[in-house]
Amino acid sequence: MKNYFVYILTNFHNTTFYIGVTNNLERRIFEHKKELFDGFSKKYKLKKLVYYEEYSEIINAIEREKQLKNWHRVWKINLIKQLNPELKDLDPEINSG
Secondary structure, eight states: OOOEEEEEEEOTTSOOEEEEEESOHHHHHHHHHTTOSOSHHHHTTOOEEEEEEEESSHHHHHHHHHHHHTSOHHHHHHHHHHHOTTOOOOHHHHHHO
16 A cells, blocks of 8 residues: 655744655655755755655545645644654654654
8 A cells, every 4th residue: 555645844943834745755855855856845945854644545645735735834833743842853753664
């Protein structure tokens, strides 16, 4: 079974958020950190993975991504802090398993 992820990145100062979907979280975070593609995350130096959710169906992941993109900033921060109160980079966590 394939897994899909909705993830949230931020920058060093936690001032800007990026929400995306991928089927390979490790690879995608690597691409963000190495700035392999031009775009919003590269422009704002969004390299810190602070939140992710896993889904078995792509349609559910895409629906969740759209929902989160429409949320207010405070709602996003509150969601992140439920899983990650210190807004630490979760990349080492996903790469250790």
